[in-house]
Amino acid sequence: MQVSSFSNSKAGTVGFPNSQFFLDFKASQLGNPGFLYESMCTKKAKALNYSVLYEPRGSKQSVSCSKPLKTGNYSNQEMGFLKSVKRNNNLFSVRAKSVMDVSKVMEKDDVTEGKSKDSGGGGGYDAIVIGSGIGGLVAATQLAVKGAKVLVLEKYVIPGGSSGFYERDGYTFDVGSSVMFGFSDKGNLNLITQALAAVGCKMEVIPDPTTVHFHLPNSLSVQVHRGYDDFISELTSKFPHEKEGIHKFYNECWKIFNALNSLELKSLEEPIYLFGQFFKKPVECLTLAYYLPQNAGSIARNFIKDPEVLAFIDAECFIVSTVNALQTPMINASMVLCDRHFGGINYPVGGVGGIAKSLTKGLVDHGSGILYKANVTSIIIDNGKAVGVKLSDGREFFAKTIISNATRWDTFGKLLKKQDLPKEEENFQKVYVKAPSFLSIHMGVKAEVLPPDTDCHHFVLEDDWKNLEEPYGSIFLSIPTILDSSLAPKGRHILHIFTTSSIEDWQGLSTKDYEAKKELVADKIISRLEKKLFPGLKSSIEFKEVGTPKTHRRYLARDSGTYGPMPRGVPKGLLGMPFNTTAINGLYCVGDSCFPGQGVIAVAFSGVMCAHRVAADVGLEKKSPILDAGLLGILEFEEGDILVVISE
Numbered sequence: 001m002q003v004s005s006f007s008n009s010k011a012g013t014v015g016f017p018n019s020q021f022f023l024d025f026k027a028s029q030l031g032n033p034g035f036l037y038e039s040m041c042t043k044k045a046k047a048l049n050y051s052v053l054y055e056p057r058g059s060k061q062s063v064s065c066s067k068p069l070k071t072g073n074y075s076n077q078e079m080g081f082l083k084s085v086k087r088n089n090n091l092f093s094v095r096a097k098s099v100m101d102v103s104k105v106m107e108k109d110d111v112t113e114g115k116s117k118d119s120g121g122g123g124g125y126d127a128i129v130i131g132s133g134i135g136g137l138v139a140a141t142q143l144a145v146k147g148a149k150v151l152v153l154e155k156y157v158i159p160g161g162s163s164g165f166y167e168r169d170g171y172t173f174d175v176g177s178s179v180m181f182g183f184s185d186k187g188n189l190n191l192i193t194q195a196l197a198a199v200g201c202k203m204e205v206i207p208d209p210t211t212v213h214f215h216l217p218n219s220l221s222v223q224v225h226r227g228y229d230d231f232i233s234e235l236t237s238k239f240p241h242e243k244e245g246i247h248k249f250y251n252e253c254w255k256i257f258n259a260l261n262s263l264e265l266k267s268l269e270e271p272i273y274l275f276g277q278f279f280k281k282p283v284e285c286l287t288l289a290y291y292l293p294q295n296a297g298s299i300a301r302n303f304i305k306d307p308e309v310l311a312f313i314d315a316e317c318f319i320v321s322t323v324n325a326l327q328t329p330m331i332n333a334s335m336v337l338c339d340r341h342f343g344g345i346n347y348p349v350g351g352v353g354g355i356a357k358s359l360t361k362g363l364v365d366h367g368s369g370i371l372y373k374a375n376v377t378s379i380i381i382d383n384g385k386a387v388g389v390k391l392s393d394g395r396e397f398f399a400k401t402i403i404s405n406a407t408r409w410d411t412f413g414k415l416l417k418k419q420d421l422p423k424e425e426e427n428f429q430k431v432y433v434k435a436p437s438f439l440s441i442h443m444g445v446k447a448e449v450l451p452p453d454t455d456c457h458h459f460v461l462e463d464d465w466k467n468l469e470e471p472y473g474s475i476f477l478s479i480p481t482i483l484d485s486s487l488a489p490k491g492r493h494i495l496h497i498f499t500t501s502s503i504e505d506w507q508g509l510s511t512k513d514y515e516a517k518k519e520l521v522a523d524k525i526i527s528r529l530e531k532k533l534f535p536g537l538k539s540s541i542e543f544k545e546v547g548t549p550k551t552h553r554r555y556l557a558r559d560s561g562t563y564g565p566m567p568r569g570v571p572k573g574l575l576g577m578p579f580n581t582t583a584i585n586g587l588y589c590v591g592d593s594c595f596p597g598q599g600v601i602a603v604a605f606s607g608v609m610c611a612h613r614v615a616a617d618v619g620l621e622k623k624s625p626i627l628d629a630g631l632l633g634i635l636e637f638e639e640g641d642i643l644v645v646i647s648e
Contacts, residue, residue: 139607143611155375217464248303400618437563477529
């Protein structure tokens with residue numbers, strides 16, 4: 001019997017059996033927020049044998065379709081005040097409710113099923129989106145707003161992917177990172193805010209005064225303050241001899257960020273938009289073109305010589321890309337290293353999962369749909385064109401275009417037949433490999449174990465800079481209850497800990513050995529945090545669940561649980577990173593396996609670009625067939641040529 005990758009400290013390490021009986025039981029217990037549906041089941045659960053539309057959790061006060069974005073100006077000491085206010089006003093009394101409202105069912109005639117392969121896109125859908133991660137949902141909602149009929153197919157019962165949530169024993173846990181970039185009320189790179197606004201939904205947010213607190217070798221401690229001047233002052237005070245170089249490097253980041261932030265962001269594969277932006281903002285476009293093939297580490301070395309400062313910049317990039325600065329494209333680094341100061345990091349009230357829930361609500365409100373428990377197993381190709389998808393239960397859906405929010409390895413290695421693998425994809429996989437996955441630990445602890453001035457996010461690398469990219473070498477810690485105490489029972493805090501780990505480290509183990517190893521590795525990680533940050537941490541633990549790369553592979557449907565693509569060597573910046581179109585007619589990709597890569601802003605950007613290109617291809621945006629043919633031909637040639645050169 002297969003065992004779930006989660007273990008509960010209250011229940012020991014027995015885990016959840018992945019039997020059909022247990023899945024049926026979980027489906028019947030959807031009113032209990034402690035249950036999640038596992039994707040390993042291909043049969044329909046007896047107690048819930050129909051598909052449902054998602055009903056966002058939370059009250060109208062926390063997720064609104066009319067209120068403006070709220071960003072309270074809270075001090076460190078005031079960050080916890082929401083606890084009493086929200087509880088008194090019952091804003092988050094929904095923990096006793098189901099994560100889904102099963103009374104909202106998708107009408108049968110809203111979903112076209114059949115075996116006929118209509119090359120024009122049967123079923124009346126303009127687009128089918130595989131997966132409901134942020135990239136996929138942004139693409140879907142942007143298309144829906146333009147008038148497209150879109151169907152999102154999600155294999156689980158909640159949306160969001162790595163930006164989803166789950167609930168246990170009164171805790172609301174973020175599946176992935178709690179650091180939300182692109183979620184402010186100004187500029188053009190606030191893509192999450194814009195995506196929500198496009199479908200009429202806005203969320204209340206809480207500003208984070210410190211993006212991350214670094215705890216590094218040689219007792220180096222650096223807080224990345226919300227205010228840029230405060231951050232730079234702290235960093236240069238640690239390295240006064242590199243003050244000029246530090247200023248010059250981050251000024252380069254701002255140059256790129258300001259150029260991006262001045263542009264209307266749409267598809268770089270759509271020539272009318274691309275040429276229009278160039279003529280409107282030539283200097284900004286040329287600036288971005290100049291930095292496109294460059295990496296953050298190379299630019300940093302133009303100004304900085306101290307290896308410890310360069311190592312710090314490696315750590316800055318690593319928490320975004322899982323690689324060092326020499327392998328991180330400068331444009332990607334600049335987006336996050338500046339947005340955290342320009343718009344700031346803002347945490348959504350109720351948890352990160354509220355973003356995906358709000359987007360799905362907006363999607364449905366605009367006449368499109370999302371189907372849950374819809375496990376796509378293959379993309380249907382007819383005469384060289386992607387025309388539909390097939391689910392594990394045999395159902396087929398057809399559309400004019402297919403958008404995959406899966407990784408490149410899942411899309412081209414699992415959803416397509418080997419004979420359909422384009423040459424361009426073979427070249428991509430020669431240049432990029434799967435980044436490692438994570439070991440994640442979700443804990444509920446007694447609040448008194450944390451000092452009163454504790455920051456929300458921490459990065460810990462204690463002894464040796466060389467361990468930065470090693471498995472279990474560095475630790476990222478998120479404590480979202482510092483900002484929103486409603487996520488945990490009274491007097492408790494959430495600790496979400498993750499560290500890099502490969503799936504190979506967890507294969508070939510018996511159930512007993514697998515569970516024992518999880519507890520052993522988790523205990524070592526917790527011991528390190530107890531020694532470095534929070535004395536008495538172990539004794540304060542009230543709740544604990546451990547997830548491995550196998551967990552992430554199962555729940556997030558990502559090959560090997562990977563974080564995303566990682567260059568084999570030193571890349572040419574973003575050159576070689578594929579755009580949304582693919583060599584297969586009618587098939588598009590969106591998410592972290594596409595330009596511009598990993599991170600919340602990046603995948604949202606990918607979604608915006610994909611929606612614009614698809615909208616043009618289905619007749620909802622202006623397009624020029626002649627210019628299209630020329631630009632896409634150039635991009636296809638250059639991308640393939642660059643990939644071949646890099647791989648050699």
